[in-house]
Amino acid sequence: MSRALVSTALSDLAIGSCATLATLDLPDEIQGQLMHLGFVPESRVLALRRAPAGDPTVYCVNGAEIALRKETAQFISIHSVCLAERKVTQ
Amino acid sequence: MSSHCSPGGVAVAATPRIAGKISTVALIGPPNSGKSTLFNRLTGMRQKVANYPGVTVEQHFGRMGGIGHPDLTLIDLPGIYSLNSYSEDARVAVDVLHGNMPGTPAPDAVLLVLDALQLSRQLMLAAPILALGLPTMVLLNMSDLMERRGGEIDPLALARELGAPVAMISATKGAGFDAIARFLCRLSEPPEARQQPMQLPVLQTAASCHQWAAQVSTRTNYKAPSSSYWTRRLDAVLLHKIWGPLIFLAVVIGVFQVVFEAGLPLTDWLTEVFTKAGAAAVTVLPYHWLQVLLRDGLWNGVQAVLVFLPQILLLFLVINLLEDSGYLARAALIADRVMRSIGLNGKAFIPLLSAYACAVPAIMATRTIENKRDRLATILIAPFMTCSARLPIYTLIIAAFIPNRPILGDFFGLRAAVMLCLYAMGFVAAMGTARLLKSSVLKANAAPFILELPQYRWPTVRSVALRLYDRGKVFVQQTGTVILSVTFVLWLLSIVPVHHGTVAPLTESIIGRLGHFIEPVLHPLGFNWKIGIGLLSSIIAREVIVGTLGTLYGADPATQSVGLQAALRHDMTIGGAIALVVFFAFAMQCTSTLAVVRRETNSWKWPAIQFCYMSGLAYLAALAANQILSRIFF
Numbered sequence: 165m166s167r168a169l170v171s172t173a174l175s176d177l178a179i180g181s182c183a184t185l186a187t188l189d190l191p192d193e194i195q196g197q198l199m200h201l202g203f204v205p206e207s208r209v210l211a212l213r214r215a216p217a218g219d220p221t222v223y224c225v226n227g228a229e230i231a232l233r234k235e236t237a238q239f240i241s242i243h244s245v246c247l248a249e250r251k252v253t254q
Numbered sequence: 255m256s257s258h259c260s261p262g263g264v265a266v267a268a269t270p271r272i273a274g275k276i277s278t279v280a281l282i283g284p285p286n287s288g289k290s291t292l293f294n295r296l297t298g299m300r301q302k303v304a305n306y307p308g309v310t311v312e313q314h315f316g317r318m319g320g321i322g323h324p325d326l327t328l329i330d331l332p333g334i335y336s337l338n339s340y341s342e343d344a345r346v347a348v349d350v351l352h353g354n355m356p357g358t359p360a361p362d363a364v365l366l367v368l369d370a371l372q373l374s375r376q377l378m379l380a381a382p383i384l385a386l387g388l389p390t391m392v393l394l395n396m397s398d399l400m401e402r403r404g405g406e407i408d409p410l411a412l413a414r415e416l417g418a419p420v421a422m423i424s425a426t427k428g429a430g431f432d433a434i435a436r437f438l439c440r441l442s443e444p445p446e447a448r449q450q451p452m453q454l455p456v457l458q459t460a461a462s463c464h465q466w467a468a469q470v471s472t473r474t475n476y477k478a479p480s481s482s483y484w485t486r487r488l489d490a491v492l493l494h495k496i497w498g499p500l501i502f503l504a505v506v507i508g509v510f511q512v513v514f515e516a517g518l519p520l521t522d523w524l525t526e527v528f529t530k531a532g533a534a535a536v537t538v539l540p541y542h543w544l545q546v547l548l549r550d551g552l553w554n555g556v557q558a559v560l561v562f563l564p565q566i567l568l569l570f571l572v573i574n575l576l577e578d579s580g581y582l583a584r585a586a587l588i589a590d591r592v593m594r595s596i597g598l599n600g601k602a603f604i605p606l607l608s609a610y611a612c613a614v615p616a617i618m619a620t621r622t623i624e625n626k627r628d629r630l631a632t633i634l635i636a637p638f639m640t641c642s643a644r645l646p647i648y649t650l651i652i653a654a655f656i657p658n659r660p661i662l663g664d665f666f667g668l669r670a671a672v673m674l675c676l677y678a679m680g681f682v683a684a685m686g687t688a689r690l691l692k693s694s695v696l697k698a699n700a701a702p703f704i705l706e707l708p709q710y711r712w713p714t715v716r717s718v719a720l721r722l723y724d725r726g727k728v729f730v731q732q733t734g735t736v737i738l739s740v741t742f743v744l745w746l747l748s749i750v751p752v753h754h755g756t757v758a759p760l761t762e763s764i765i766g767r768l769g770h771f772i773e774p775v776l777h778p779l780g781f782n783w784k785i786g787i788g789l790l791s792s793i794i795a796r797e798v799i800v801g802t803l804g805t806l807y808g809a810d811p812a813t814q815s816v817g818l819q820a821a822l823r824h825d826m827t828i829g830g831a832i833a834l835v836v837f838f839a840f841a842m843q844c845t846s847t848l849a850v851v852r853r854e855t856n857s858w859k860w861p862a863i864q865f866c867y868m869s870g871l872a873y874l875a876a877l878a879a880n881q882i883l884s885r886i887f888f
Contacts, residue, residue: 215587
């Protein structure tokens with residue numbers, strides 16, 4: 165399985181920013197699991213906060229909050245990054 | 255979004271499988287949809303837990319007495335996201351729904367539970383379930399919460415879209431259940447034209463299911479409720495860079511503080527009550543031999559174990575509260591960095607924390623770890639965590655041998671320090687073993703860490719009380735059966751052979767001879783033959799040793815009159831006593847754990863390796879402890 169790093173990876177999304185998911189480049193099983201959690205192409209994802217140690221990061225997608233490590237998020241590519249919802253808490 | 259379905263959508267006319275009486279109903283839903291709460295409500299808490307043959311997934315059966323249908327059996331299926339994932343849980347669900355699971359009747363109807371707070375995602379499971387063609391009712395759980403948080407859904411439109419009846423329910427409040435009863439009643443009647451054609455995605459991949467679910471949510475005017483204000487506010491503090499880890503540490507310390515500070519007085523009080531009750535019961539008995547049998551053969555051993563019930567329940571209470579509130583998921587997130595350094599991920603933290611209560615449920619909780627090797631490593635190290643069954647012997651030895659001297663004021667004394675050391679020892683052994691395993695036999699690519707953070711919610715008294723009741727029952731049952739029979743047999747062996755109507759002195763009884771036989775092996779550890787018998791008997795369960803020692807010292811005329819603590823002080827050096835608790839910190843003395851490891855790994859190989867490894871480590875560590883301490887203290 166080719167795991168090419170993309171220039172705009174989900175792991176590079178700044179906290180408080182929003183983006184649209186483009187592609188997932190992960191092993192099938194992990195990809196299926198992520199998709200069932202809402203990580204499907206064209207869905208909006210918000211980087212909500214980082215764990216105290218700086219990794220994993222909590223992402224808000226489809227109303228749910230999911231934590232992913234950098235090593236996973238770097239294989240998810242995004243586009244249309246925007247600095248959305250400055251005030252994350254409500 | 256267009257009004258027709260995804261490309262390749264097809265009209266499915268669901269045909270009912272049965273006409274006439276129905277008997278079995280399956281309950282299914284994604285993880286965290288409130289399925290268990292609903293199951294307990296519908297069955298009125300009268301449930302049976304069993305295991306699916308050949309796999310590690312538990313099955314819960316119950317009669318639906320909770321809604322006035324005790325004639326119907328409800329099967330609780332594991333929480334799953336989809337039917338085509340490769341996990342064991344999903345396989346079980348598919349087999350049961352198809353009626354291919356031996357020993358489980360094919361369901362006549364399906365209740366699909368979905369979390370109304372996250373409907374557009376949870377609907378993805380509806381497509382494969384409805385495609386099975388069984389009569390299905392869709393239950394939108396937590397709909398009260400959804401409405402309160404400003405969410406909306408048109409349930410009639412959803413029913414039309416899905417071709418299945420939809421009910422808005424609240425499992426925690428018990429609202430909306432009359433619709434379930436009506437649905438089941440109507441099924442018993444001959445089928446009419448209640449099934450409508452529905453559009454389901456033909457290729458049920460994650461992407462097509464998601465697209466379908468998104469379209470259905472749009473057409474049914476679903477408006478997701480805003481994420482709980484309090485969840486975000488709480489996470490801003492609980493996952494804060496500085497406060498987060500500090501609160502995490504405070505919580506972990508607090509758990510133990512509660513168990514010891516609140517639990518110990520309760521245990522002392524219970525000891526007093528039991529001793530008085532035992533003494534009172536003995537005096538009313540007619541014959542001397544009957545009095546001796548009751549006091550020495552049965553009561554002493556059972557009582558010694560039963561007094562730990564408050565502490566064990568407290569520990570389970572605290573862990574259950576943390577789990578139900580949603581904090582444990584945050585703890586896993588915080589712990590991920592540390593767990594990564596030993597080759598595991600944050601999800602292993604939850605089983606390992608509950609292993610402080612008991613390794614058996616902890617090992618079952620490892621099912622949430624997707625990576626097989628990570629899961630095996632977690633199973634193998636879980637018994638090193640200081641489970642509550644070790645508390646009886648720890649408490650006994652510490653109370654008998656460690657002076658109550660303050661170290662940091664009144665708050666932290668020498669006894670607490672020794673206890674903390676014992677906990678730390680188990681933890682270090684677990685971490686070391688994990689590292690060893692993950693860098694050798696269980697080496698694997700780093701597993702992805704995907705963790706869903708649930709919204710915070712108040713734990714319900716009902717579900718917490720139910721689980722505490724279950725744990726308490728198991729403990730009392732075990733005390734009443736296993737420990738009772740072990741102590742009785744030991745007592746019997748400690749008085750035979752009988753010569754001319756007088757019982758043998760303890761050292762010449764069968765048990766005495768057996769103990770003396772194994773003494774040479776245990777002597778370097780500072781253990782006498784009575785401790786040896788205790789160790790042998792505690793292979794069944796760790797807490798048995800306290801009962802055994804209670805019986806053995808109670809049967810010995812030299813120590814009969816003094817309490818167990820005084821008898822031990824008289825009989826052991828400080829080196830031997832510490833070696834004993836060190837032995838217990840590492841040894842695998844629990845047949846229930848071995849049985850559950852066997853079941854979860856599907857082979858005898860891993861429990862055997864685990865037993866030998868842990869026993870060997872325990873022997874060496876106890877040897878070192880005794881040799882070092884006896885040189886310091888003479």
